[in-house]
Amino acid sequence: MSALPLRSREPGPQRFRDMSVKVGWGIVAWVVGIAFFLPVLWMVLTAFKPESAAETWPPRFTFSPTLAQFRLVFSGWGPYVTHSLIATVGSTILVLLLGVPAAYALSVHPVKHWRDGLFFFISTKMLPIVAVIGPLYVIALKTHLLDSIWLLIILYTAMNLPLAIWLIRSFMLEVPSELLEASELDGAGRIREMTEVILPVISPGLVSTALICVIFAWNELFLALNLTVTNAATMPMFLISSVPQEGLYIAHLSAAATVASVPVILVGWIAQRSLVRGLSMGAIK
Amino acid sequence: MAHVRYVSATRVYTKGTPPAVDALDLDVKDGEFMVLVGPSGSGKTTALRMLAGLEPLDGGRVEIGDRDVTWVQPKDRDIAMVFQNYALYPQKTVAENMGFALKMQHVPRPERDRRVREAAKLLNLDDQLLDRKPKALSGGQRQRVAMGRAIVRQPQVFLMDEPLSNLDAKLRVQTRSQIAELQRRLGVTTVYVTHDQTEAMTMGNRVAVLSGGQLQQCDTPRQLYDNPVNQFVAGFIGSPAMNLQTVPLTEGGVRLAGTVIPLPTAVRTAASQAGLRELVLGIRPEHLHLADGAGELTGEVVLVEDLGSDALLHVRLTGQTDQVVARTEGRKPPAPGQEVTFRVQPDDVFAFHPVTGARLAG
Numbered sequence: 001m002s003a004l005p006l007r008s009r010e011p012g013p014q015r016f017r018d019m020s021v022k023v024g025w026g027i028v029a030w031v032v033g034i035a036f037f038l039p040v041l042w043m044v045l046t047a048f049k050p051e052s053a054a055e056t057w058p059p060r061f062t063f064s065p066t067l068a069q070f071r072l073v074f075s076g077w078g079p080y081v082t083h084s085l086i087a088t089v090g091s092t093i094l095v096l097l098l099g100v101p102a103a104y105a106l107s108v109h110p111v112k113h114w115r116d117g118l119f120f121f122i123s124t125k126m127l128p129i130v131a132v133i134g135p136l137y138v139i140a141l142k143t144h145l146l147d148s149i150w151l152l153i154i155l156y157t158a159m160n161l162p163l164a165i166w167l168i169r170s171f172m173l174e175v176p177s178e179l180l181e182a183s184e185l186d187g188a189g190r191i192r193e194m195t196e197v198i199l200p201v202i203s204p205g206l207v208s209t210a211l212i213c214v215i216f217a218w219n220e221l222f223l224a225l226n227l228t229v230t231n232a233a234t235m236p237m238f239l240i241s242s243v244p245q246e247g248l249y250i251a252h253l254s255a256a257a258t259v260a261s262v263p264v265i266l267v268g269w270i271a272q273r274s275l276v277r278g279l280s281m282g283a284i285k
Numbered sequence: 286m287a288h289v290r291y292v293s294a295t296r297v298y299t300k301g302t303p304p305a306v307d308a309l310d311l312d313v314k315d316g317e318f319m320v321l322v323g324p325s326g327s328g329k330t331t332a333l334r335m336l337a338g339l340e341p342l343d344g345g346r347v348e349i350g351d352r353d354v355t356w357v358q359p360k361d362r363d364i365a366m367v368f369q370n371y372a373l374y375p376q377k378t379v380a381e382n383m384g385f386a387l388k389m390q391h392v393p394r395p396e397r398d399r400r401v402r403e404a405a406k407l408l409n410l411d412d413q414l415l416d417r418k419p420k421a422l423s424g425g426q427r428q429r430v431a432m433g434r435a436i437v438r439q440p441q442v443f444l445m446d447e448p449l450s451n452l453d454a455k456l457r458v459q460t461r462s463q464i465a466e467l468q469r470r471l472g473v474t475t476v477y478v479t480h481d482q483t484e485a486m487t488m489g490n491r492v493a494v495l496s497g498g499q500l501q502q503c504d505t506p507r508q509l510y511d512n513p514v515n516q517f518v519a520g521f522i523g524s525p526a527m528n529l530q531t532v533p534l535t536e537g538g539v540r541l542a543g544t545v546i547p548l549p550t551a552v553r554t555a556a557s558q559a560g561l562r563e564l565v566l567g568i569r570p571e572h573l574h575l576a577d578g579a580g581e582l583t584g585e586v587v588l589v590e591d592l593g594s595d596a597l598l599h600v601r602l603t604g605q606t607d608q609v610v611a612r613t614e615g616r617k618p619p620a621p622g623q624e625v626t627f628r629v630q631p632d633d634v635f636a637f638h639p640v641t642g643a644r645l646a647g
Contacts, residue, residue, distance in 0.1 A: 178372035181339050186434075187360035187389035196385070200376035 046254035054251035069255035073242075077259065079230075080238035086149050087234060088217040091156035095164045095213050096206065098157070103168035104194065108180065118169070121162040129159075133226055140227055149232040155223050160213040167212070171205030172198060207274035215264050235260045287363075287441040287474055289313040289336065293345035296331050305331040307498040308345065316472045318465065320489030322479055324521070328498040330446055333478045337366050337444050349442060360389075365435035366444040370451065371427050373419040373434075379405075380415040383433045404433040407467070425456050432464070436471070443468070443475040449484065461488060482522050486510070494518050516642035519567050519635055525597060528570065528609040531639055533563045539636075541566060542602035544581040547631045555645045559638065564645060567635035570597065573611035573627040575619075580626035584609070586619050600625060 046054050048065040102121075106114045136155075137146075145151040175198055183197045199206070221236040228237070242256040243249050268275070291311040297304045306328040313319040321329040334340035336347055338359035346355040354362050365386070373382050383404060384397045392400075405415060408429045419427055428448060435443055448464070449457045465488045468475050479485055485492045486506040493503040494517070502514045506522075513519035519527050532539040534556055538547040546566070548556075556564055574580070584602040596618035598611045611627060619625050636645040 176370065176372065178368045178370055179374065181337075181359075182366070182368060182372040183374075183385075184339070185337065185359045185364070185366050186386035188385075192389065196377075197374060200374070203376075 043254045044258055046251055047258045048255075049251050051248040051251045054254070055248060069251045070259070072252055073255045073259050077235075077238055077256070080233055080235050083149055083152070083228075083232050084218060084234040087152040087156055087232070088214055090149075090153040091160065091217050092210050092213040094153065094157040095160045096210060099161055099164040099168050099209070100194075100199075100206075102161075102165045103172055104198070106165070107169045107172040108175070108193075108198065109190075118166070121165050124158075125162050129222060133222075136223075137227065147228045147231045151227060152224060152232055152234070155227075156213075156217040156220060159220070159223075160216055163216075164209050164213060167209045168202070168205065171202040171209075174205075175201050204274045207271050211267060211271050211275060214267055218264055287350035288315045288317075289319075289442055289474060289476065290348040291332070291336075291345070292348070294332070294335055294342055294347055295344035296328075296335055296340055297343045304328075304343070304498050306335065309500055311493055311500060311503060313474060313476060316474055318468050318475045318477065318488060318490045320477045320479060320485040320492045321495060322482055322485035322492055322521075323495035323501075325480060326497075327495040329478045329480075329495050331498075332495070333444055333446055333476060336442070336476060337364060338362055363441045364444055365438045365440040365442075367431045367435050367446065367448045369447045371419075371431040371448075373427060373430060375419055378416050378418060379410070379422070379430050379433075382419065382430060383415075383437045386434070386438045400437050400439075401433075404436040407436060408433050424452055425460065428452060428460060432467075436467075441474065443473050443477075445475065445477045447479055448477075449479075450481075457484075464488065483524060486522065492522075494521060496521075513635070514644050516565055516567070516637040516644075519637070519644075523569060525570050525610045525612070527567045527635070528573070529637075530566050530605065530607060530609070531563055532566045534561060538631075539564065539566055542582050542584065542604055546581070546629060546634060548634065548636060549631065552636045552645050556636070559645075561639065563639055565637040565639050565642075567637060568609070568629060568633065570610045570612040572629060572633035573600075573609065574629070575611070575613050576626045576628040580628040582627040582629065584625060584627070586621050586623045586625055589618050589621055591615060591618060598625070600627075 042059065045059075045061070047069055048067070049060075049063050050066050050068065053060060053063045105111050106118055111117065140146045140151050145154075179197055179201070180193065183193050188196060219236060220234070221240075224232070224234045224237055225240070228234070233241075239253065239256050239260055242253050289311075290313070291309045293308040293310060294306060295304050295308050296306040309328075309332055311319075311332075321332055323329045331340055335342055336349075338354070338357065342355055346353050348354065349362060349364070374385065377385065380398075380401050383401045387397045387400065401415070402412070405412065410426065410429055410433060414422065414426065414430075419430065422430065428451070431448065445464075449460055452460060461484060477488060486509075489506060491503060491505055492509055494501040494509065496517050502509060502518045504512075509518060509522045513522060516529065520529055530541060532541045532546075534540075534553075535545055538545045538553070540546075573582070582602060584600040584605075586598055587601055587608055588599040590597040590599070593615055595615045596613050598613055598618065599608045600611060601608050637643065638645060
């Protein structure tokens with residue numbers, strides 16, 4: 001090639017500087033990315049190691065993989081994963097059932113004191129949960145809900161509802177007002193307006209909201225640890241119970257942690273497209 | 286079919302501010318195509334939304350047929366509206382969009398399908414488009430679907446809120462005539478809002494000009510053009526706009542660019558009765574006739590806009606700071622910098638009160 005096409009571009013040193021800035025940021029991005037990913041990789045690798053090879057320093061990357069730890073995990077996880085599934089799915093469904101009408105009343109046809117309502121919902125998240133664990137315990141005890149899956153469903157619903165209302169409300173605000181007016185003229189009442197117009201439009205937003213609720217409920221430890229023992233113990237508690245009083249346990253813990261993270265990653269991966277669309281809903285015309 | 290009547294209809298958005306629509310009195314006859322036109326903020330869209338029931342009234346009333354609908358729900362007014370951005374339901378197919386109102390009225394499915402198909406045919410929408418989502422349609426097709434959604438309902442009144450503003454120029458002109466033709470065929474009373482005076486002039490049986498929430502004049506396009514009641518209507522209707530110049534009164538007429546332009550006696554009497562020493566003179570661009578040196582108005586050409594069939598001359602008249610626009614034949618327009626003279630027929634001249642803007646006439 002001749003030098004001709006280059007002539008119209010910027011002079012050499014300037015281009016070189018631009019390139020090196022680009023490459024520099026690229027390296028930073030990779031370093032940060034790897035820093036986040038390495039512990040996960042270490043966890044997954046360790047899960048396949050025999051207990052004796054797990055606690056070496058420096059970590060060994062060559063070993064004969066074994067499924068022994070997973071076998072151990074799967075032999076004991078039954079009740080825990082069932083409880084987690086019930087609490088997570090149950091609370092997420094409840095959050096959506098309650099959050100959608102609440103968000104509607106705070107956005108599309110705002111009620112009189114909608115600002116106060118909105119603030120009230122978010123204010124419930126300001127108190128550290130440690131501060132209320134005492135009263136919660138007493139209430140659970142008196143209502144005979146201690147160590148019951150219903151208690152976790154109620155608490156996880158309460159925990160996720162404020163955030164969900166704020167999220168769903170912001171999605172509903174994105175629904176063009178002309179669309180709502182058109183449905184009003186077409187004779188749709190409040191219910192039809194919701195089911196035929198609003199919900200279809202915000203469905204990607206609902207999916208991302210549900211996903212966030214699932215993640216939070218699935219990973220919740222503090223409430224489960226303090227208010228359940230066996231009848232409602234969840235996956236995070238299973239992880240803790242994988243730590244024995246004595247002996248080696250790193251490989252076993254890694255296997256349990258890997259198993260515990262798979263559902264969330266799976267759901268997130270499936271919902272990826274909806275998630276991106278949901279969290280960037282303003283861009284949709 | 287029905288007529289529409291606004292009786293001192295008023296809408297105030299926030300207390301203490303001037304009304305968005307101020308005591309509007311307007312009669313739309315049965316089957317008439319009425320255009321509400323005005324600049325942004327003139328209250329034309331608010332007036333339409335009051336008729337639709339999307340905007341409550343703070344005074345007066347709105348009637349459709351002989352029924353007072355001021356406090357009637359939008360869905361019970363027997364109207365259909367075409368929105369500026371079409372407001373098509375994105376998750377529904379074209380057929381579902383068009384049939385939605387009928388579904389809400391519990392019209393049985395076969396009847397619904399028949400009417401949707403009929404409307405689609407009327408609008409030249411292909412049958413295969415009926416199963417598509419709005420996203421897969423072009424702008425012009427979306428516009429027609431929005432029209433179809435209104436037609437399917439067979440309402441007493443069509444309301445249209447700038448339905449052509451999202452189309453490109455060529456399609457807009459095409460659709461403009463299609464809508465006007467369709468309305469004539471269906472004979473449904475139509476209230477149409479636009480800010481484009483060309484649309485207003487070409488489509489409306491009558492045109493209501495609004496400004497600042499107040500009705501300025503409501504008449505046929507021809508009457509609005511030939512007999513504007515005030516300076517606002519005169520300046521708003523017509524393209525390019527009427528030349529408006531504030532000029533001093535003299536014996537027998539007004540002084541413009543060093544010469545006296547004679548005014549009818551009635552206008553002079555009206556001006557002297559009002560105690561005026563100057564007034565606003567209005568001359569339409571096509572009434573400035575090039576006169577090859579024999580005319581009374583002289584000036585220098587600043588800019589020539591050649592439109593093909595005719596040319597627009599921007600001219601600075603002798604002794605004036607503002608420019609005037611003259612429409613001339615397109616073949617051999619004068620060049621910029623050239624001196625030109627114009628002739629003006631005294632009958633073609635409008636005179637307005639310099640403060641109130643009202644037309645001065647006998």
